Amino acid sequence: MSGLSEPATTRQEEDEVLASPRRTALLTAAVVAITVVLFVLVAVHGTLARIQRIDNWWLRLMISGRTAPLTAIAKVFNVLGLVYVTLPVRIALAGFLALRRRWWHLIAFTAAVVMSELSLAR
Numbered sequence: 001m002s003g004l005s006e007p008a009t010t011r012q013e014e015d016e017v018l019a020s021p022r023r024t025a026l027l028t029a030a031v032v033a034i035t036v037v038l039f040v041l042v043a044v045h046g047t048l049a050r051i052q053r054i055d056n057w058w059l060r061l062m063i064s065g066r067t068a069p070l071t072a073i074a075k076v077f078n079v080l081g082l083v084y085v086t087l088p089v090r091i092a093l094a095g096f097l098a099l100r101r102r103w104w105h106l107i108a109f110t111a112a113v114v115m116s117e118l119s120l121a122r
Contacts (some may be wrong), residue, residue: 041047079085090113095108 034048042051094109097103097109
């Protein structure tokens with residue numbers, strides 16, 4: 001409980017998010033470039049057809065290996081991924097980060113959740 005009564009000035013500072021701005025900028029540019037290339041490749045009809053063939057091959061492979069125990073495990077993971085499970089976990093984690101005053105971590109976590117949900121929106 002002593003950690004709760006410490007003044008804010010003695011609290012350990014949050015790690016610098018941008019410790020190396022040049023490296024961070026280069027990494028960000030690389031990720032953006034790779035993302036743009038992948039989006040363009042998917043938009044091209046010929047590439048999309050190749051990707052679909054790989055996807056169909058993978059689907060056939062996964063169907064051929066179905067067993068009752070693996071299907072049961074997959075169903076458990078499906079339930080764990082439902083909003084009824086993930087939403088309380090997300091809220092608890094966001095609350096924990098806020099209570100710990102890890103603002104950059106909270107912002108990054110919230111941005112990741114929002115982007116994830118937007119990417120699933122149809």
